[in-house]
Amino acid sequence: MQVTETINDGLKRGYQITVTASELDAKVTEKLKEAQPDIAMKGFRKGKVPLPLLKKQYGQRLLGEAMQEEIDGAMSAHLKESGHRPAQQPSMKMANEDWKEGDDVTVEVEYEALPDVPELDFSELKLTRLTVTPDEASVDEALKNLASSAQRFENKEGAAEEGDQVVIDFVGKKDGEPFEGGAADDYPLVLGSNSFIPGFEDQLKGVAAGDEKVLTITFPEDYGAQHLAGAEVTFDVTVKEVKAPAEAEIDDDLAKQFGAEDLEALKGQIRDRLAQEYKGAARAVAKRRLLDVLDETVSFELPQGLVDAEARQIAHQLWHEENPDVKGHDHPTIEPTEEHVKLAERRVKLGLFLAEVGTRAEVQVTDAEMTQAVMQQARQYPGQERQFFEFVQQNAGMRQQLQAPIFEDKVVDMIFDKADVTETEVTKEELQAEVEKLDEDEAPAT
Structure with missing residues (x-):
């Protein structure tokens, strides 16, 4: 077997893998010998069928299987030796399309390798995290909303x-x-x-x-x-x-309608809920600021195939948001704009960087975290929760889709723990203004 490099351009790699006819024949013979003890044929006892007769009977059928195994084995050995991690599924095609039994097999393989992601000293990152303390006006406003709902x-x-x-x-x-x-x-x-x-x-x-x-x-x-x-x-x-x-009176009776012991207890519950809401919003703002810093700080070559695929997906998604009446995909080809490509480059770079940071730090998503994520998603399908659980269990892509944001958030939290973070007290209006900027900054011009 021979592996010859044909392309070495940035992250692009190309190789020609040649499996000789003798190697294929040896592989087929090996498979026949493994199966020989269990094969019975008219005129022969079980396990005593001569190998040449087995090859005549089953050799053609095993040839394709042997070919695939030899090529896969060569590819695996090459990736292990080179240390390459393909960014996407490598493309493979027969070089000698007129191949016939007895010929060597030559396969051309092309892929983009994942880049080397630089390490970063997160302790040198200076970040700001906003904090908001629920004030009495916010608590009173929430109480009034509860009173109006308790008509x-x-x-x-x-x-x-x-x-x-x-x-x-x-x-x-x-x-x-x-x-x-x-x-x-x-x-x-x-x-x-x-x-x-x-x-x-x-x-x-x-x-x-x-x-x-x-x-x-x-x-x-x-x-x-x-x-x-x-x-x-x-x-x-x-x-x-x-x-x-x-309107309902804001008193102990109202509090009891909502499961609280008295009005002060209800106010305490509202403060806790508001504090959690503010904390979640502040975390989203802090995460965006962190990603902005990483985008400016980290630089490495990106696999163009991943960028192109992400840009097409962004363009497609935004087109459907602007054309909600079109449910199917039988529409004209949607070409990504420069803004789509720019956003795709950011997403691919940050995705690869965070994935590598998490891998190096051995960040893991626990079974309990996955179960919670599946349960939250299942609530969107009332009455079909069990079917959704079974679908997730049988669908690796869906499990990855649910796992990815959990993994990313754990990596982000790890970076926050190591970075130099300053907390700044702001009003809820100032926090809301920052939250509103998130969607504005994310959406590209179309």
Whole structure:
């Protein structure tokens, strides 16, 4: 077997691998000898079939398998000896396309090797991390939002309006006879909620407590109950109360609605939640600043194939975001712009750098971390969680997709631990402004 270098240009490598006919024949013979003890053939006892007869019977079938194994073995030995790590799957093609049995096999192999990634002394990095302490105004604002979500109603005088609640008794009738499921007592109905069939709530606008009214309603043609679909019916309605919406009082009773012991305990929970939200946002800003510093500091040659693939993916994704009505991929070819390529170069460089840093530091994603990531993703498919778990177990690409951001975040945290980080107290408005810049800086011009 012979391996000859044909391309050596930057990260691009090309090789010609030649497997001689005698090597292939030896490999086929080896395979036949391994199988010989288990082969039986008419006229021979099991394991006693002569090798020449086996080669005549099975040699042609084993030749392709032997060829692939020899080439794969040569490629593996070459990569181990050279230390190269292909950035993408190497391309392989037969050089002698008119090959016939008895000829040597020549295969041309091309790939881009992953570059040597420089090491960096992270203790020399000077970074800033923003911190925000939840203030009373933010806590009060959150309390008001909770109070508005815990809507209650108070009795009012006069006519019912949109948004009011009417407490009613009603009986539905078809052809003058009550129908099943068409009656209720003391039913609280918010006008404008569209929780009843069309026309029901509109006819109750203007009623007052004590009113009695007969509503005439036509059920939709596609109504679920077949005996009522498209039917005209009446509802005898007695209005018992009319109530107007009122905000809940911010007190201990409100706190208990949300599982807290009292108002102070609820405020404490809100402060903790806000602190976690601010911490997460501040980390996202700090991570972007770190990546910006690394992008400016680190330099090495990039595999062009990875950059091109990433640029095409960015262009494709942005095109679909701008054309949400196009669900498929039967659209014109989308050519990446210079901005797409620039962003792709940044992503590829930082991705390779962080991957190498994590590998050198032996950063690992634990089984518990992966399980948590799968569970979070599975929540997006209610009722199909088990199927999603099975899909992840059987799909290595999906597992890698879930693992990659966890690995990256662990590497980033490790760098933060080693870097010179200064914490700066800011307002929530200043933090929000920094968060808003993240998407603006990431999106290329199109």
